[in-house]
Amino acid sequence: xxxxxxxxxxxxxxxxxxxxxxxxxxxxxxxxxxxxxxxxxxxxxxxxxxxxxxxxxxxxxxxxxxxxxxxxxxxxxxxxxxxxxxxxxxxxxxxxxxxxxxxxxxxxxxxxxxxxxxxxxxxxxxxxxxxxxxxxxxxxxxxxxxxxxxxxxxxxxxxxxxxxxxxxxxxxxxxxxxxxxxxxxxxxxxxxxxxxxxxxxxxxxxxxxxxxxxxxxxxxxxxxxxxxxxxxxxxxxxxxxxxxxxxxxxxxxxxxxxxxxxxxxxxxxxxxxxxxxxxxxxxxxxxxxxxxxxxxxxxxxxxxxxxxxxxxxxxxxxxxxxxxxxxxxxxxxxxxxxxxxxxxxxxxxxxxxxxxxxxxxxxxxxxxxxxxxxxxxxx
Amino acid sequence: xxxxxxxxxxxxxxxxxxxxxxxxxxxxxxxxxxxxxxxxxxxxxxxxxxxxxxxxxx
Numbered sequence: 001x002x003x004x005x006x007x008x009x010x011x012x013x014x015x016x017x018x019x020x021x022x023x024x025x026x027x028x029x030x031x032x033x034x035x036x037x038x039x040x041x042x043x044x045x046x047x048x049x050x051x052x053x054x055x056x057x058x059x060x061x062x063x064x065x066x067x068x069x070x071x072x073x074x075x076x077x078x079x080x081x082x083x084x085x086x087x088x089x090x091x092x093x094x095x096x097x098x099x100x101x102x103x104x105x106x107x108x109x110x111x112x113x114x115x116x117x118x119x120x121x122x123x124x125x126x127x128x129x130x131x132x133x134x135x136x137x138x139x140x141x142x143x144x145x146x147x148x149x150x151x152x153x154x155x156x157x158x159x160x161x162x163x164x165x166x167x168x169x170x171x172x173x174x175x176x177x178x179x180x181x182x183x184x185x186x187x188x189x190x191x192x193x194x195x196x197x198x199x200x201x202x203x204x205x206x207x208x209x210x211x212x213x214x215x216x217x218x219x220x221x222x223x224x225x226x227x228x229x230x231x232x233x234x235x236x237x238x239x240x241x242x243x244x245x246x247x248x249x250x251x252x253x254x255x256x257x258x259x260x261x262x263x264x265x266x267x268x269x270x271x272x273x274x275x276x277x278x279x280x281x282x283x284x285x286x287x288x289x290x291x292x293x294x295x296x297x298x299x300x301x302x303x304x305x306x307x308x309x310x311x312x313x314x315x316x317x318x319x320x321x322x323x324x325x326x327x328x329x330x331x332x333x334x335x336x337x338x339x340x341x342x343x344x345x346x347x348x349x350x351x352x353x354x355x356x357x358x359x360x361x362x363x364x365x366x367x368x369x370x371x372x373x374x375x376x377x378x379x
Numbered sequence: 380x381x382x383x384x385x386x387x388x389x390x391x392x393x394x395x396x397x398x399x400x401x402x403x404x405x406x407x408x409x410x411x412x413x414x415x416x417x418x419x420x421x422x423x424x425x426x427x428x429x430x431x432x433x434x435x436x437x
Contacts, residue, residue: 037406
């Protein structure tokens, strides 16, 4: 995605003025003083994005339901961050305050408002209109969705890393083909456990009927996550650190990244994810992530795993792991066994780590050949 | 006769408000639809900096 020139970011297309939104006075939404001929004075009291942190005034008059739900959207609130990180945090109020300061400076600087999905590039991607201030009903994959979800989701989906996702490369689907407004506009809940805890979250089964006509689906059923068989190796990050440089500008450092594939145990089996076997991704959090703001801010780091549920966006019908039973069965390399987790993180990831004895046994060659093909094989 | 004056006055006020509205919004769009003006203004503005310490792929 090429960066926008400064003038391009605020250039209003003349055809926008013919639209419903364009027929309103600029100041109705943005404030400022449209009577002034002086640029500085005209912009006093102006807000570039009138849809954040509350879209009620700007959008609510016509889009009441959307504006109301947006307040609970994780894109807006990032509401799961603090509850999750606080589980690891010190109970010392001074340390907690320092941790919150770090999170506010870094984690919470990233969000998406109504405007950042329907009008402009997100602030995270340095903003700017994507089509001359025209309002787009659905977000633009390149300029909006992957402007934030780029390094992992975007690159994996489009094949910049790996072979891409068949939904995109073979079927020309984009983000919105799966992620409907149910996913993105919020569900009214304010106590999401994590980002997968969203009512009506898109799922493979929304389109793919998991009936017994596919032999491997019948065998693995709801014991194995779809991703285990259909994902390719995906990005894993280690050791993110945040801080402010000598000019007070925020930085993020996440120098280590590698593509790999790890099957782990599901530590939170529930209705949405009942599977025992899931893919896990190494998230970049470490006990020292916020050390710039204070030492030992997360002394209870071990309370949560940092190998977490993964949903790589690089799905293919055929993958190396689903070509042969024994590509997974008995193949310790694919499983998140203890030796693949750094000693200091083994306690935190105890519920995810696969003990050697739990790895499914290798299938006998003869058994594989003799197995009658009563049902249509997936391969 | 009296009603006619009220209607005429109403039309006059409505017209003034309408043109005031157009004039109001045009002061913003005069610049924001003019590439040359915006380019000229952009040259005078300080560039936003990002930390040079940023590393990794985020």
